[in-house]
Amino acid sequence: MTRVSIDVKITEIRVYPVEIPYKKPFKIATATYLSQPFIYVEVKTDSGITGFGEACPAYEFTGETMGTVTAIIKERLEKCLIGLDPFNIDEAVRLMDRATVGNPSAKAAIEMALYDIVGKATGEPVCKIIGGMTRNVIPEVGGAVIADVREVLEKVKRDVDRGLKILKIKVGEDPYKDAEKIKLIREAVGWGVKIRADANQGWIKPKRAIKAIRLMEKYELELVEQPIVWWDLDGLSEIRRAVDTPIMLDESVHSSRDALRAIEKRACDIINIKLMKSGGIYNALRINAIAEVAGIPTYMGGMGETSIGHAAAIHIFAALGNMVFGDIRIPGADWGILEDPGVGLEETMINGVLHIKVPEKPGLGVELRKDIVEKYLNRQLFEVYK
Template identity: 40%
Template sequence: MRIRSIETIPVAVPLTKSFKTALRTVTTAYAMYVKITTEDGRVGWGEAPPTHVITGDSLGSITYAVNEVIAPLLLGLDVRNREEVFRMLQRSIVRNTSAKAAVDMAIHDLLGQLAGLPLYQLLGGFRKTIETDFTVSVNDAAEMADDAERYITDGFNVLKVKVGIGDIGDDIERIRAIRERVGSGPKIRLDANQGWKPKEAVFAIGKMEDAGLDIELIEQPVAADDIDGLQYVTNHTITPIMADESVFSAKDALRVLERRACDLINIKLMKSGGIHEALKINALAEIYGVECMVGSMIETKLGITAAAHLAASQPNITRFDFDAPLMLAHDIVAGGIVYEGRVIRLPEGTGLGLHQEGMERIEKGAAQ
């Protein structure tokens, strides 16, 4: 199963509603699909969205990294020698984690096909259904409450609420409005996307705790490189604190775990450089008794399918943030995971469980 070719295919799908966070506003999901073909004709697929403000990756940099740097090194390698392939992939270029992740996904797709197993079973097979939260993007308090109510009516029972824009008092008012609207039943987790300073975060979280807003966790309250600040917030609040942008690699994870700078870790394939490295992060976290969530960027169902296979395979991954495909105007991916409201069912086909003929149509459409 030697690699014969590696190709990139640009795609774009509009969102049904603008998605706003403390870092950016998104109206269209852009991505670069990666297609790896082996000498025996098997095809594996991966996805890399450009997320400049988090990973630094653009469509241009992803295309260059895959076609001009990674592909020449991997062509001719046998994917069955996985450690050789993944070692070469990770050493091929500094950072460029999204480009690496897309190639990694495609290789894992091929490995699952070779084994005759769905990828989640090849990786561990812990569960075959998971449940996603739904994200409430940043707007004024009334609009966010309206959105939250609609998502709960649609059957979601965990809301991930974006905060970190404007005054701390505005954030508290947003959460208060949402909690009053949806009641005490649904879980609410917050994502500040690095929008607070450490003391501001402690103040805001304390206010929410005192108000009985019952927040499940706070994700990345401070700047990604402020590990001292992350540790300060973790040590001075009761609400669990989750590291996201602070953890790209296993080395990053070890640093925050050794310092007990967080209570939870959010793993994203676009940060880790793919499933191979993400498994290392989860294993380290499990050793330290820290549970993980697997989340995503604004991606199509291709990238989310790969992330869901990872998440379903491991018992230490206990939270799932896979709502991005539900925000898109239409689904362009053939096969993969199936959404039944908040429930995600893993496909039983081999590898990622994609339908090859349907995926080929995407390629032809992009070429036109």
């Protein structure tokens, strides 16, 4: 067989920092966002193939903002990758980690653009490069952030009517208030809908979390996410032993080392993997591998990425058999952001359940709309770092 030689080198990385308002404030136990920053990257190569990526920084998770991501990419990460073959992802991840500690969203944006290039150069969708297409459709998830209970009930009923049969509900306030909310949601949507509760560390201490989860268990939760502070793995292990509902870790697990430690401490039943915490697809695959060998399923989460970053998450979910849960939805639907600068994701209704199709075009299979980027561009930052 003749080997097709693909000779590609990275020549430039461009950044486009934008800020898009939410239709409704995005409120969780630890933060409130009125708008969401996104940093799009365009990785150029000498072959004419260009890859796109997205950072969706969440300061309450990684300490990153629009300014830090933009600056780190241009001041530290771009120069260590110029001249590199974008197929050398392992090396790219090492070079970026050597160039600067932390800053996972900035690294994820560049790294998903490298996978986009590899896919475009080989003519394959990213999922086929990282494991294959285990599934070609993924059920969408609805739910509600912290808001007035009446509004939350209206929202979840609307979601279920649209075909969303999995709901993720933000909790982490007073245990009795949280349990009452879950009770009202269960009564409103019936038993055929899966309900997940995310406390975002809000119950703080194990005793309070155990109380809250026990109050909610009769309403049948599929899982409870991050009940207490991220660093208290012993406390999380205690909660896990005290309740029947599976406990998923999000804020506690960013890297593969965090995953190893959480598993050693027996602190989780499920691990929520997010590209903006792991620093990209390659490290997400590592976390999944560590979890799988320990018998722990994984969950594909997100920080509210638009279609570019969300497509990267969809490809991971599509590829991995051990990833059995996820948080996949069309960006900008209902309470989301005003406009999505990414295009290419498509929905399909299967037996009354709304699904997203896994993109089958080469690379991430989505495109960036420059007109929308232009509309929400932070010109001041763009001028400094272009």
